[in-house]
Amino acid sequence: MASALNEASDRLIARPSGLAEEVYxxxxxxxxxxxxxPDTRVSVDSLARELGVSQTPILREALSMLEANGLVSKRHFAGYATSPRMDRAQLDELFEFRLLIEPHAARKAAEAMAEPDLALLASGEAAPSHDAFADMDTEFHRLIAQGAGNHLIADSLARLHIHVHIFRSCFRSEITEEAVREHTAIIAALQARNGAHAEAAMRRHIERSYGRLRDFIKD
Amino acid sequence: MASALNEASDRLIARPSGLAEEVYxxxxxxxxxxxxxPDTRVSVDSLARELGVSQTPILREALSMLEANGLVSKRHFAGYATSPRMDRAQLDELFEFRLLIEPHAARKAAEAMAEPDLALLASGEAAPSHDAFADMDTEFHRLIAQGAGNHLIADSLARLHIHVHIFRSCFRSEITEEAVREHTAIIAALQARNGAHAEAAMRRHIERSYGRLRDFIKD
DNA sequence: TTTGGCGAAATCCTATAGGATATTTGATCC
DNA sequence: GGATCAAATATCCTATAGGATTTCGCCAAA
Incomplete structure (x- = not known):
């Protein structure tokens, strides 16, 4: 992941960027x-053999970065393991956080989002398969967060949406029509440059999304 | 830093926890x-010699974790360097983010904070020196974020407050009396279990804090 | 005086080997 | 049959060595 406060412009020469980034x-x-x-042990040796690279420092660096993003956890002398699937409490916390950030981001995006990004957002709303919907949803929220013009917001949400993605994939949630309609409403508000509507539509979308996902949990 | 979604209980046997954590x-x-x-190159070799440890994987792991927290940045084959001091734009972004999170955290803390933590908060308000004030301020906000009962909120704010701390230390800002008064107001609202007042007091505190820090920047 | 190129030094990146530790499995005892 | 203990395995942790790259100082030329 990029650092939290330093944003590099996208117009960079393609650096080798290191094997660590690749492995990550x-x-x-x-x-x-x-x-x-989720909740599976990840062996450094196995990965090293599978990817055909050495253990040091590539995997250790890559796994450290994953740990910082909350995707794996480390136990001393016991190796890495993927984080267990979110339970009810964690899902609640995650959506509480999203409700704090994303509606605000939608409002700012309505006011400040660049026209090309807005067009890109409107063009990418076709979701045939489950995987395609998941990727599209991630991209949808990423573009809006980026449109808000605050790197901290964008980075935080990117980190969170990874977990949303995993959780949704665990249950192969197929309910996409409703979500697409909610997306459409948000896009309409953004195109109209109506911050208040965009904020409200995003809040409604997240709340309903929470309701849809919560049903999958029984703990 | 702890992972974003996995919270280990504090009542753990003191594990060796690895050198990486120590170095970090x-x-x-x-x-x-x-x-x-800020903006200083960090040599792996120098640190290794200074700390009397090897380079692999301790420093690489520790530096990777620091990079994930935005404290250092890496350039391929050019080593690590501490992030440059925040400029005006970054300060704006950081406080926009804080204003989204911390007032809400204060409201929830007023409703749900444990009594011992509240007592601890009220007892720790003595700030003789500059460094002591900085640490106290960090602890103040950390306790409230923790009192909100959402680990994502607590972790996000912990990460952000590191940068606030660094920025403040760069200018040796001595304006503590006003901040202490604002802290006192927040504590009073928390003790009264008044969520609305706590939220408003926290918002006012952050806005004024932003005003105090912004004056130091001329870019 | 400034600019361009060249070379040496410093630094990082990767790979391999040996030591230490947690986990697992199997056998034994109750 | 269940529990306990010990050995074996798998894994991580640390150290050292060699290759690749960037950076900085130096010198010459415009």
């Missing part, structure tokens, strides 16, 4: 796609 | 105390 992306993708399920 | 704390303390000033 790969492992994160495996976790998000549930190829590595 | 040490380096973070050096950065926060300005012993390592």
């Amino acid at each position: 992306r790969r492992v994160r993708a495996d976790i998000m796609s549930l190829k590595i399920p | 704390r040490r380096v973070r303390a050096d950065i926060m105390s300005l012993k390592i000033p």
Whole structure:
């Protein structure tokens, strides 16, 4: 992940950027796609063999970064393990946090979002498969958070949405039509540059999204 | 830092917890105390010699964790460097974020904070020196964020307050009396279990704190 | 005086090997 | 049959060595 406060412009020469970054992306993708399920031990040796790279420092660095994002946890001399699936309490905390941030982000995005990003947002609303919907939803919220023009907001939400993604994937939640309608409403408010409406629509979307996901939990 | 979603109970046997954690704390303390000033290169070899430990994987792990917290940034084959001091834009973003989170945290803390923590909060309000005030302020906000009962909120604010601490230390801001009065008002609202007052008092505190710090920036 | 290129030093990045520790499995005893 | 203990395994943690890259100082030329 990029640092919290330093934002590099996107127009950079493609640096090798190190193997650590590469491994980090790969492992994160495996976790998000549930190829590595939650609450599963992750062996450094196995990954090293599978990826054909050494253990030091690549995997240790990559796993440290994943740990900082809350995707894996480390126990001394006992290795890394993916975080267990969110329970009810954690889901509550996560959506409480989202309700604090995202409606505000939607309001600011309505006022300040760049026109090209807005067009991109409106164009990407087609969700045939489950995976495509999940990616589209992540991208939807990412673009709005970025449109708010605050890197802290964007980074925090990106980190949170990874967990939302994993949780949703665990249950293969197929309820997309309602969510798409809510997205449409938000996009309409953004295009109208109506901050109040965008904020309200986003709040409603998150609240209903919470209701949809909460049903999957029985603990 | 602890992971974002996994909260370990504090009542744990004192594990060795690894050298990485130790090094991480040490380096973070050096950065926060300005012993390592902002925008300064951090040599892995130097640190390894100074601390009497090897380079792999301790320093790399510790520095990776610091990078995830936005305290240092890495450039490929060019080593680590502490993040430059916040500029005006970053300060604005940080306080916009704080205004989103902390007033809400104060409201929840007023409703749900444990009595012992509240007593602890009220007892720790003595700030003789500058450093003591800085630490006390950090602890003040940390306790309230923790009192809100949401680990995501607590972790986010902990990460942000590190940067506030560094920024304040850079200018040796001595304006503590006003801040202490504002703290007192917040504590009174918390003790009265008045969520609305606590939220308003916290909002006012952050806004005035922003005004005090903003004056130091001329960029 | 400033600018461009060149070389040496410092630094980081990667790989491999040995020591220490937690987990697991199997056998034994109650 | 269940529990306890011990050995074996798997894993992580640390140290050292070699290769690749950037950076900084130096010198020459415009």
